[in-house]
Amino acid sequence: MKIGIIGLGLIGGSLGLSLRELGHLVFGVSRQEETCEVARDKGIVDEAGVHLSLLAAADIIFICTPINAIAPTISALIPHLQPQTIITDVGSVKTPVVEACSSLWHNFVGGHPMAGTEHSGIFSAQLQLFTNAPYVLTPTDTTPIESVKILQELVTSLGAVVHICSPADHDQAVALISHLPVMISASLVATCTEGAAEKILNLAQNFASSGFRDTSRVGGGNPELGVMMAKYNGKLLARSLQQYRQNLDQIIALIEQEDWQGLEDILTMTQQERAKFL
Amino acid sequence: MKIGIIGLGLIGGSLGLSLRELGHLVFGVSRQEETCEVARDKGIVDEAGVHLSLLAAADIIFICTPINAIAPTISALIPHLQPQTIITDVGSVKTPVVEACSSLWHNFVGGHPMAGTEHSGIFSAQLQLFTNAPYVLTPTDTTPIESVKILQELVTSLGAVVHICSPADHDQAVALISHLPVMISASLVATCTEGAAEKILNLAQNFASSGFRDTSRVGGGNPELGVMMAKYNGKLLARSLQQYRQNLDQIIALIEQEDWQGLEDILTMTQQERAKFL
Numbered sequence A, B: 001m002k003i004g005i006i007g008l009g010l011i012g013g014s015l016g017l018s019l020r021e022l023g024h025l026v027f028g029v030s031r032q033e034e035t036c037e038v039a040r041d042k043g044i045v046d047e048a049g050v051h052l053s054l055l056a057a058a059d060i061i062f063i064c065t066p067i068n069a070i071a072p073t074i075s076a077l078i079p080h081l082q083p084q085t086i087i088t089d090v091g092s093v094k095t096p097v098v099e100a101c102s103s104l105w106h107n108f109v110g111g112h113p114m115a116g117t118e119h120s121g122i123f124s125a126q127l128q129l130f131t132n133a134p135y136v137l138t139p140t141d142t143t144p145i146e147s148v149k150i151l152q153e154l155v156t157s158l159g160a161v162v163h164i165c166s167p168a169d170h171d172q173a174v175a176l177i178s179h180l181p182v183m184i185s186a187s188l189v190a191t192c193t194e195g196a197a198e199k200i201l202n203l204a205q206n207f208a209s210s211g212f213r214d215t216s217r218v219g220g221g222n223p224e225l226g227v228m229m230a231k232y233n234g235k236l237l238a239r240s241l242q243q244y245r246q247n248l249d250q251i252i253a254l255i256e257q258e259d260w261q262g263l264e265d266i267l268t269m270t271q272q273e274r275a276k277f278l
Helices: A010-021 A033-041 A067-080 A095-104 A145-157 A167-194 A198-207 A210-216 A223-232 A234-256 A260-277 B010-021 B033-041 B067-080 B095-104 B145-157 B167-194 B198-207 B210-216 B223-232 B234-256 B260-277
Strands: A002-006 A025-029 A047-049 A060-063 A086-089 A111-113 A134-137 A161-164 B002-006 B025-029 B047-049 B060-063 B086-089 B111-113 B134-137 B161-164
Touching: A002 A010, A010 A025, A033 A047, A060 A067, A060 A145, A067 A086, A067 A095, A067 A223, A086 A095, A086 A145, A095 A167, A111 A145, A134 A145, A134 B198, A145 A161, A161 B198, A167 A198, A167 A210, A167 A223, A167 A234, A167 B167, A167 B198, A167 B210, A167 B234, A167 B260, A198 B134, A198 B161, A198 B167, A198 B260, A210 B167, A210 B210, A210 B260, A223 A234, A223 B260, A234 A260, A234 B167, A234 B234, A260 B167, A260 B198, A260 B210, A260 B223, B002 B010, B010 B025, B033 B047, B060 B067, B060 B145, B067 B086, B067 B095, B067 B223, B086 B095, B086 B145, B095 B167, B111 B145, B134 B145, B145 B161, B167 B198, B167 B210, B167 B223, B167 B234, B223 B234, B234 B260
Parallel strands: A002 A025, A002 A060, A025 A047, A060 A086, A134 A161, B002 B025, B002 B060, B025 B047, B060 B086, B134 B161
Antiparallel strands: A111 A134, B111 B134
């Protein structure tokens, strides 16, 4: 197929690498000519350029820009498109994106590949990013079923595991398992940085090993991405954070009251329950 | 050297594998004969048994039991020891352990290898567990300097990076970067488990990928270990949790007030500061 990718960062770049590996013809668009050069050099695209007209012949277009740029990009793209072109996005929040984009382009299918690293940008692009990763598609009542099927097959061929649900259900689930972790992880880094005298901070920096590294990873990620999650999924994220705060307060109370049996009950539950998410 | 290891779980077992690989003679003691058999079968020890008398000839003894068993184990061990034997432990809290053990045995050096996985038990033992991991030694004014040096050399030969500090400074630093992550990570698992309707919980379990996996890892670990951290480092852990709660509340407030610039400032700070811990 002829595939267009707009936005050549971690996700867009990794899509390009993986789709070309499968034999598709990939056209990439970036605002920066430098990024286009890197994309060509690294084999991420067959052709790259700064003009959306490059995508006139594409069968499917992945919009891999930050969330706030998705709908404006579609508006700018429409004059260049054939009516049968499928547009999809990779934004981490779906309700506002799907609402805006479906009204702009009838053949739009919301998508969200749930893969990432703490790095961003085209130099972080990698071939196996989507292997075994969940990839959510969020059609609505008006989304053409045939387009969902085509996209589902393409994404499955990347090695990703496709899930289909409504935009609203997606946003509730990711508020819990994707957006909440970013905020609690960032709070950890802030506490370790600000919560100690210089001598202790130096030791903490030296002692930090896999536990701190893993728990702090998503809190040390791309700030722009974290803000976008909060901005577009703010209500559900705030609700998750309030629920989280109650669970945290319970643990603090158990420790302050030296209720070790109560703490063990919770930690035993979390050990058992975590396995169901993996 | 002749090395004794009491407690053949993840840490004790990994020490045995690694020390034998370096050519030392390793004697292991476990309460369970079954564990001794596994230790012999897996090449973790040269000899294993359930009686402390097996360690009479040891030059250095690593006590790898849960924290609450360290001092009682030393009391039981003393009748079998030669006066020059060095005893060390691997407990994750140092002040109460070092106080109790130094008064029982003059040649005691507190230790804490900061390596682990979410698994526990002898079947999780692995050869490279200590490679590049921090290994803290916490001598006091009365600890024999020569014993610290011997232990430092041995631990360095495992590939670990040795740090030396006081028990109190160690406990403050680990409250922040090791014990705090366990409690905030467990709170995440509890929130995702209890905070959603069945339909959303099912999606969350399917969508969970590397972000959730990493942030929840230490909260899904050995409950006994988590309780011991809290029990023995409770005051400093509670203080860290209160500081953490303030940072979390600040992020919640920014999201509820839609102060996206304020949120971006914090996430930019945590992105920069996290790098200093790695």
